[in-house]
Amino acid sequence: MKITNKIIENHGLKKDEYKNIQKFLKRDPNILELGIFSAMWNEHCSYKSSKVHLKKLPTKGKQVIQGPGENAGVIDIGDNDAIIFKIESHNHPSFIEPYQGAATGVGGILRDVFTMGARPIALLNSIHFGSPTHPKTKSLLNGVVSGIGGYGNCIGIPTVAGETKFNETYNENILVNAMAVGHAKKDKIFYSKAKGINKSVVYVGSKTGRDGIHGASMASAEFDENSEEKKPTVQVGDPFTEKLLLEACLELMKDNSIISIQDMGAAGLTSSSVEMASKGSLGIELELDKVPCREENMTPYEMMLSESQERMLIILEDGKENHARKIFDKWDLDFVVIGRTNNSKNLTLKFNGKVEGEIPIEALAEKAPVYNRKWIKKKLTKNKVNVKSLKKIKLENALIKIISSPNHSNKNWVTEQFDQMVMCDTAQRSGSDAAIIRIHNKDKAIAVSVDSSANYCKSHPISGGKQIVAENWRNLISVGAKPLAITNCLNFGNPENEIVMGEFAECLEGIREACEYLEYPVVSGNVSFYNGTNKKNIYPTPVIGGVGLIKKLTEPLTHCFKNFGSKIIIVGKTFGHLEQSCFLKEIHSIIDGKPPDINLLNEKNNGEVVLKLINDKLVSSAHDISSGGLIIALSEMSIGNKIGVKINKPHNLMNLTEYFFGEDQGRYILEINEENLKKVEKILKSNNTYYENIGYTQENFFEIDGEVKINTNELFKINNQWYNNF
Amino acid sequence: MKSSVIVFPGSNCDRDIAVALEKMQFKNQMIWHKETTLPKSDLIVIPGGFSYGDYLRSGAIAGKSSIINEVIKAANSGCLILGICNGFQILTETGLLKGTLLRNKNLKFINKDVYIKVMNTASRFTSKYQNNQILKINIAHNEGNYFTDKKHREELQKENLIAFKYCDESGNISQNSNPNGALDNIAGIFNLKKNILGMMPHPERMVDKFISNDDGVNLFSSLIN
Numbered sequence: 001m002k003i004t005n006k007i008i009e010n011h012g013l014k015k016d017e018y019k020n021i022q023k024f025l026k027r028d029p030n031i032l033e034l035g036i037f038s039a040m041w042n043e044h045c046s047y048k049s050s051k052v053h054l055k056k057l058p059t060k061g062k063q064v065i066q067g068p069g070e071n072a073g074v075i076d077i078g079d080n081d082a083i084i085f086k087i088e089s090h091n092h093p094s095f096i097e098p099y100q101g102a103a104t105g106v107g108g109i110l111r112d113v114f115t116m117g118a119r120p121i122a123l124l125n126s127i128h129f130g131s132p133t134h135p136k137t138k139s140l141l142n143g144v145v146s147g148i149g150g151y152g153n154c155i156g157i158p159t160v161a162g163e164t165k166f167n168e169t170y171n172e173n174i175l176v177n178a179m180a181v182g183h184a185k186k187d188k189i190f191y192s193k194a195k196g197i198n199k200s201v202v203y204v205g206s207k208t209g210r211d212g213i214h215g216a217s218m219a220s221a222e223f224d225e226n227s228e229e230k231k232p233t234v235q236v237g238d239p240f241t242e243k244l245l246l247e248a249c250l251e252l253m254k255d256n257s258i259i260s261i262q263d264m265g266a267a268g269l270t271s272s273s274v275e276m277a278s279k280g281s282l283g284i285e286l287e288l289d290k291v292p293c294r295e296e297n298m299t300p301y302e303m304m305l306s307e308s309q310e311r312m313l314i315i316l317e318d319g320k321e322n323h324a325r326k327i328f329d330k331w332d333l334d335f336v337v338i339g340r341t342n343n344s345k346n347l348t349l350k351f352n353g354k355v356e357g358e359i360p361i362e363a364l365a366e367k368a369p370v371y372n373r374k375w376i377k378k379k380l381t382k383n384k385v386n387v388k389s390l391k392k393i394k395l396e397n398a399l400i401k402i403i404s405s406p407n408h409s410n411k412n413w414v415t416e417q418f419d420q421m422v423m424c425d426t427a428q429r430s431g432s433d434a435a436i437i438r439i440h441n442k443d444k445a446i447a448v449s450v451d452s453s454a455n456y457c458k459s460h461p462i463s464g465g466k467q468i469v470a471e472n473w474r475n476l477i478s479v480g481a482k483p484l485a486i487t488n489c490l491n492f493g494n495p496e497n498e499i500v501m502g503e504f505a506e507c508l509e510g511i512r513e514a515c516e517y518l519e520y521p522v523v524s525g526n527v528s529f530y531n532g533t534n535k536k537n538i539y540p541t542p543v544i545g546g547v548g549l550i551k552k553l554t555e556p557l558t559h560c561f562k563n564f565g566s567k568i569i570i571v572g573k574t575f576g577h578l579e580q581s582c583f584l585k586e587i588h589s590i591i592d593g594k595p596p597d598i599n600l601l602n603e604k605n606n607g608e609v610v611l612k613l614i615n616d617k618l619v620s621s622a623h624d625i626s627s628g629g630l631i632i633a634l635s636e637m638s639i640g641n642k643i644g645v646k647i648n649k650p651h652n653l654m655n656l657t658e659y660f661f662g663e664d665q666g667r668y669i670l671e672i673n674e675e676n677l678k679k680v681e682k683i684l685k686s687n688n689t690y691y692e693n694i695g696y697t698q699e700n701f702f703e704i705d706g707e708v709k710i711n712t713n714e715l716f717k718i719n720n721q722w723y724n725n726f
Numbered sequence: 727m728k729s730s731v732i733v734f735p736g737s738n739c740d741r742d743i744a745v746a747l748e749k750m751q752f753k754n755q756m757i758w759h760k761e762t763t764l765p766k767s768d769l770i771v772i773p774g775g776f777s778y779g780d781y782l783r784s785g786a787i788a789g790k791s792s793i794i795n796e797v798i799k800a801a802n803s804g805c806l807i808l809g810i811c812n813g814f815q816i817l818t819e820t821g822l823l824k825g826t827l828l829r830n831k832n833l834k835f836i837n838k839d840v841y842i843k844v845m846n847t848a849s850r851f852t853s854k855y856q857n858n859q860i861l862k863i864n865i866a867h868n869e870g871n872y873f874t875d876k877k878h879r880e881e882l883q884k885e886n887l888i889a890f891k892y893c894d895e896s897g898n899i900s901q902n903s904n905p906n907g908a909l910d911n912i913a914g915i916f917n918l919k920k921n922i923l924g925m926m927p928h929p930e931r932m933v934d935k936f937i938s939n940d941d942g943v944n945l946f947s948s949l950i951n
């Protein structure tokens with residue numbers, strides 16, 4: 001087949017990229033080779049637009065065992081225990097085929113974690129839909145939620161936390177990010193780097209079909225009106241097979257049979273074999289006629305580019321084949337030696353004894369294109385909102401409107417479709433600031449949370465980037481965990497657009513600054529560009545997934561008030577910052593001004609003091625203040641156990657709307673038993689931490705002096721109706 | 727007491743039940759589905775999960791597996807059999823328990839804590855509970871909507887074979903306290919000899935106060951005595 005300009009374009013390759021291919025090969029590629037270049041050089045696999053910026057993120061720390069660059073990040077939680085985790089996007093496929101797109105997103109991220117030797121112990125998700133009134137939203141929400149549940153429930157890993165948000169910006173391009181967290185022994189971690197010559201390269205798992213061919217390339221282009229036609233590029237998930245693959249891999253990992261192992265994710269057999277060889281500076285030769293195929297007459301091109309799920313590539317130590325084969329036979333999975341390592345530094349593909357393709361590995365990996373794309377700084381607005389000029393609304397009415405809105409309604413409709421309890425180590429389920437998972441057979445636990453703030457990132461990328469890291473850090477603190485490290489999923493529009501690229505660069509700058517200051521390194525992540533349709537880009541939506549450690553789990557700390565007559569204090573200062581707040585958006589439809597500033601010094605100090613108070617058992621419940629401000633956070637604490645509050649008006653002359661709905665950062669609400677109050681105040685004072693006594697908990701009524709009085713049953717009802725009526 | 731937990735490909739509550747059994751002092755063994763003999767056991771548990779992916783129909787393939795013939799033999803000779811969730815579905819597929827589990831009424835997977843009422847304490851599974859005791863217990867299933875024919879429904883009532891019914895926090899049994907549409911709010915049933923219990927809720931998830939509560943403990947302590 002002659003390689004025409006049309007074919008090159010269809011493979012998503014630019015003209016000068018094609019010229020580079022010719023240079024590397026010193027000839028024209030054939031169609032198989034072109035396909036392989038296209039799979040490895042697309043944005044999704046090569047990170048060509050993001051690499052220069054990602055390099056700036058802090059990735060080290062004494063808790064870090066493995067940072068970015070492997071299948072997932074690894075951190076040390078003591079006693080020879082390691083936590084392995086990563087977040088990944090599956091946005092494009094989920095928009096085209098929500099159930100399978102979301103399901104395979106979960107399957108893919110799980111493989112990234114168990115490839116490294118971990119038993120997965122928790123799943124999280126961050127899912128973003130368009131406006132609730134948009135005609136596609138309802139079916140996309142239904143499909144994505146049941147897809148996430150369908151996969152996680154079947155494989156038997158609890159889905160313990162997440163966020164579900166709605167915003168017009170995702171009308172034509174939803175976001176589906178899935179995070180997996182696993183536990184391994186520190187001395188039993190597996191990597192993808194190949195070692196040694198003439199070692200067996202083994203294919204295990206499901207058979208290869210024609211599904212998902214060019215999936216990664218699809219994820220590297222914008223949508224247009226013909227997106228429906230891309231359905232065949234969406235993979236189909238089989239969580240049952242993945243469960244078998246998980247158990248078989250963990251069984252084989254018990255001894256020293258494996259040299260290296262890599263899952264076949266995006267760009268399937270191509271990227272897994274190239275990655276292993278590239279990291280080991282080796283060559284690899286594959287005999288494609290040996291690849292187990294689901295369909296007849298599959299060509300080398302289709303086999304190399306298929307993204308069929310539930311497959312792994314393993315390089316085995318000499319003489320371990322029979323032992324390994326027995327394990328995969330037991331689990332009824334395919335096990336075929338399809339190739340060998342060599343020192344040619346080439347990827348050599350044979351079919352029926354004939355060489356069908358030969359490419360230098362470095363051309364596909366380290367010499368893949370890298371772009372320092374043009375970007376422009378965000379033009380920041382100086383607009384202020386004059387609260388006095390706004391149409392008057394009673395505090396009570398604004399509160400009711402917000403807690404019954406899609407973004408603030410109770411999300412049980414979503415989370416009850418996920419098995420949160422399987423494995424019997426979920427000490428705290430969805431709904432609090434972070435979920436808590438006990439390490440099996442131990443008395444320590446990890447806390448996990450995912451967070452994003454697209455509105456903040458859109459209006460001020462640097463502040464927004466800092467804010468999401470800080471909020472995630474706060475969420476872990478609020479359940480009494482010491483934050484250790486994060487993974488990030490960077491969802492952005494078209495990187496060839498200078499504004500989008502600017503948002504990316506500046507969000508990352510914010511993330512970098514906050515991570516450095518809070519000593520909260522990035523250990524893994526994923527970039528998803530080209531989120532948009534017909535040149536309309538989504539809001540920049542970086543998502544942070546954090547993991548923290550609770551050294552000794554006694555009683556999990558929830559955000560729900562526990563007792564009547566407790567004192568309520570706010571840690572951190574309230575200034576009343578309303579721009580970019582939930583209040584202005586939901587009540588007045590104003591999206592203007594800049595988001596609240598992040599003062600990292602206060603953030604760190606306040607967080608560390610709150611963590612100390614929690615560890616000293618002086619706190620009955622804790623909640624960070626985020627979207628919606630003080631009043632929304634208080635109402636969330638009230639709703640859980642239907643315990644009311646009596647809150648004083650502020651002592652100063654601050655405007656009540658600003659005080660109660662402002663979204664100033666670095667703040668926590670704590671419920672303190674009267675008898676502990678003196679101790680708590682002493683600790684706060686001695687750490688120069690600003691705090692306010694704002695009231696106490698009471699029976700029956702959520703009450704703010706002369707402004708709000710709602711029965712807690714009523715509050716509960718208002719918060720619980722939206723999803724059920726949707 | 728000796729227990730055996732049958733492990734099918736796709737079982738995923740097998741570890742959870744084993745942990746609970748060992749905590750309650752059972753001597754437990756895991757039995758892989760390809761085995762053709764069962765060790766001598768006082769209790770056989772068929773755990774929750776998605777055996778064989780639950781493709782075709784929940785529990786249908788497991789109901790025809792090689793080990794299940796041994797389970798049927800053991801059941802017929804009086805061995806205690808406990809089927810939880812997918813295990814309950816498998817027991818109905820084998821015919822050891824009558825009736826079937828349809829899709830939940832709302833057509834969605836449901837995972838939450840619900841309340842169930844102990845309807846009969848005169849059994850090896852429930853003797854340590856009080857009559858009409860209310861338990862808070864976790865359910866996690868897509869097909870938990872129990873259904874049976876008129877004749878069997880009458881038998882269930884007449885012979886007192888309903889083990890648990892879904893109820894609310896105060897014990898009221900109504901459509902409002904029925905999470906999945908099950909006939910007569912049935913959450914678990916016995917066979918006629920009451921040596922077999924099938925139930926949709928997960929007692930093994932309720933044996934640890936740190937994680938949930940200990941409302942499931944008495945089911946296991948009833949068995950061990």
